[in-house]
Amino acid sequence: MKNYYAWVSDLSENSGEGQLARLFLNDLYSIKKKKISCYTNNGKYIFSNNQITTSVKKHKNNLLNNYIKVFYGIILLWIFYFKGRKIIYLNYLPLWNFLIFILIPPRTILGPVTGNIKKKGSFLRNYILKYMCLISVFILKLRKKNFIFAHEDIYYILKNYLNKNTLYNYQLSYVKKSYISNIKKNNIIIYNRKNKSKNLEHLISKTLKQLKFENIYVIGEKLNYPDVENFGYISKKNIENILKKSKFALI
DSSP: OOOEEESSSOOOOOSSHHHHHHHHHHHHHHHHOEEEEEEEEEEEEEETTTTTTOOOOOOOOOOOIITTTTHHHOOOOOHHHTTEEEEEESSSTTOOHHHHHHHTTTOEEOBBBBOOOOSSOOIIIIIIHHHHHHHHHHHHHHHOOOOOBSSSSSHHHHGGGSOOTOOOOGGGGGGOOOOOOOOEEEEEEEEOOOOOTTTTHHHHHHHHHHHOOOOEEEEESOOTTTEEEEEEEEOOOHHHHHHTTTEEEEO
16 A cells, blocks of 8 residues: 655644644545645654644744745655646645645645635735736646635635536634533734734734723734733644633734
8 A cells, every 4th residue: 555645835733734734634534534744844754643743843834844845845756646646736835835835746636725716905915926826726727736725715706617526615624513512701813923914913903992801812923902811822732722711812
């Protein structure tokens, strides 16, 4: 039985991209029951039996790791392809980056596609990015490759150009029904990350001005706001513990 070989830019537990990659690896392993050798910016890891054999180093979120080293990953996949291995490309896979879809080897399994196009925004985001996304769709159709979207943002803008069986909102796979009854207080937990495209500070300040909460918990970057308890960047397990006792979550 041949194992899988994957390029995964970010496999860390505490980032959105890392968690999305782990979710996909879990689903793939549940179906195929094969070990997956994951090559990342921080070294090699083995994914088996729905877990990673060793702890993963924190991913450094920068231009080099997110958008340049991916081409080193593509070279690795070509090496494994010529060796007859089954290969996977995971995360930092925005639909606008058509170079990735041109350069990946045939029969590469693609992880969830991400990215966004604002309906109202600059000329770059309105037009150039949209056409870059359409180039990617055209390439994928030529290669007869189905793919899935992590969320629905791009899907609704490009759905007229996509196959009818395209899967979107893959991130909803995170949702699992809980049979544990937790007593929740009128608390809110907020994930704060400085990002111009998300306009978080305005949204958060408007929300907190209009509503009253017993406790306001902030994870991620510090939020300078009265009566806020800042936790910084914490583990997924600690985040889940806070979520269990909070009625509301933002972002």
